[in-house]
Amino acid sequence: MQLNVFGRMRKRRIMAAFSAAIALAVLVAACGGGDDPTATPRPPAPQATATPAPQATATPAPPSPKRGGVFRTQDVGIPHLDPTIIDVSGQANFLDVIYDGLLTMRANDYNDFAVTGQLAKSWTVSANGTEFTFRLQEGVNWHNVAPVNGRAFTSADVGWLIDWSKENQPGKTFNFYKKIVSWNAPDDHTIVIKTETALAEFLPQLAFPNTKMLPREILAQQDGNVTLSQRIAIGTGPFMFDSLDRGVSVAAKSNPNYWQPAPNGQALPYLDGWESFTMKDYAARLAALKTKQVDRWYWPGGIKKDDANDLGQSGSGWVIKKDLFVVAPNLSVNVQLPPFDDVRVRQALAYAVNRQQIIDVRFKGEGQLSFYVNPARAEWSWTQEQIAERFPYDPDRAKALLAEAGYDGKPVQFVFYQGASPGFDQQTAEMVMEFMRQVGFKIDTEVVPDYAAMSARMNAGQAPVNLNASYGHTKGNQLYAWYHSSSPTNWLRVNNPNLDALLDKEQATVDADERAKIVLQIVEIIASNFYSIPNVTPLAYRADAEWVNGLVQNRIAGNYERERVWIDPAKK
DSSP states (O other): OOOOSSOHHHHHHHHHHHHHHHHHHHHOOOOOOOOOTTOOOOOOOOOOOOOOOOOOOOOOOOOOOOOOOEEEEEESOOOOOOGGGOOSHHHHHHHTTTOOOSEEEOOSSTTOOOEEESSEEEEEEOTTSOEEEEEEOSSOBOOSOTTTTTOBOOHHHHHHHHHHHHHHOOGGGHHHHHTEEEEEEEETTEEEEEESSOOTTHHHHHTSGGGOOOOHHHHSOEETTEEGGGTOOOOSSSEEEEEEETTTEEEEEEOTTOSOOOTTSOOSOOSSEEEEEEOOSHHHHHHHHHTTOSSBOOGGGOBOHHHHHHHTSTTSSEEEEEEEOSSEEEEEEOTTSTTTTSHHHHHHHHHHOOHHHIIIIISTTOEEEEBSBOTTSTTTSOOHHHHHHHSOOOHHHHHHHHHHHTOOOOOEEEEEETTOOTTSSHHHHHHHHHHHHHTTOOEEEEEESSHHHHHHHHHTTOOSEEEEEEOGGGTHHHHHHHHOTTOTTOTTOOOOHHHHHHHHHHHTOOOHHHHHHHHHHHHHHHHHTTSEEEEEEEEEEEEEETTEESOBOOSSSOOBTGGGOEEOGGGO
16 A cells, blocks of 8 residues: 655655755843921821723734644654554654544643543543443544445444454553453443453553554454554544555555544644654754754654754754653563573672763763663652662672672673664663673674564563663553563563562552552562663653644653644744
């Protein structure tokens, strides 16, 4: 399927412009009283003073949205189009404009993770927290594209997706769907979902990028050795899939039959299309911003501090914002592969890394220690003092532990991928490897092309040491995904019955205070066994375009209210 509203030649010209921009960048009083002591003069009567009536200040009306135009952004590679098995956040950002979920994030600001309705207009939860009743929006249709052909979206679609997911166990939604014991659709616009226990993350999980609603016609149909959902995207969202040219770009066009109108009753979306260019090279991404060939920075990677300061000069059209990075980078090891099956070797690795030097040198002093839960979520994470005390930089102790473990000097394989974000990028990886060499580790380095390749290596148990990252906003849900022995994304190959029991308990605990206590117990087991090694979370700079209106985001990959985004050409 190759319907391209923009045209392949257009894309190639834009990519050529990026290259040209890179080349160009390389070249360039006191009051007086009476004096008669015998008389006390009567003070004059106060004079009436006219108080001017407040003048009405006209509040300028917000600008009216302008229709048309294509929103252009960046990614580091989109390997397929199935949101249930998302590999990279740029992929989630693009697919979010095509697919809707039952719920979405409210995203009033960058740190707002409260859920709100999308395809579900309302919901109720039973007193015991195990029954969820959703009332669905009416008048919603799938995109009018074969093989779905614009049929109505109903509660039966939700039920079918639950059954399919439980049977096929998509990696990142495995724990979510397996806890559902039954569903019932009393009518086309109501679905009742029952879970085996109360689930603290059930509603938030429904708002994540990998629990979008997909039709059975593309998930159940094979296209060669993959499902059709990996080759085409058909959802209910404001944009329809147009084309995918792997390694170059992916495009979507406006959905003329989108179900949600604007508050004034006008049709949405405002834009004609949404396009993302693959740019793994930092210089290419930066050049695209400087020349305004794109309307947004691929923000999970962050802009370097000096470049952000330069880009944010007055009149540039870009507004620079700074936030703690979205994820908590960790040094991950496969605990079943020698030599890391010995806890002393994992402990030596922890003491070998000088994290403060990474902050000072790699991130110019702008970063924090991170251990599993992102320090941006302070209510769930260890303090900086706790991390520093438990995982000090102690190369002598690291050497002694390697000797005690009988490490024979056999090289360990260190895997990282191109285009990775700060904290687990190549520069950070090279610093970590040098620290490892200084205490006696021998290292073989492997660079894979992207995160999809990295995930495949980890799933196959072929990434003994790697830099990876956890998303602190998912709280315990990702703890379960990474460390429970039954999880298909337990890439570290952890098998600890006590940890499994706590992870199960944490998932079923709704009370926030009690849950926090359990999370701390879980993290203590992870720390004591050195299943993950702390690293550094940097501050990340991002750029917002002054000509883009209505784009709402938070730390989770997504484009909230993307149907209301519009571009003002006069400001570009």
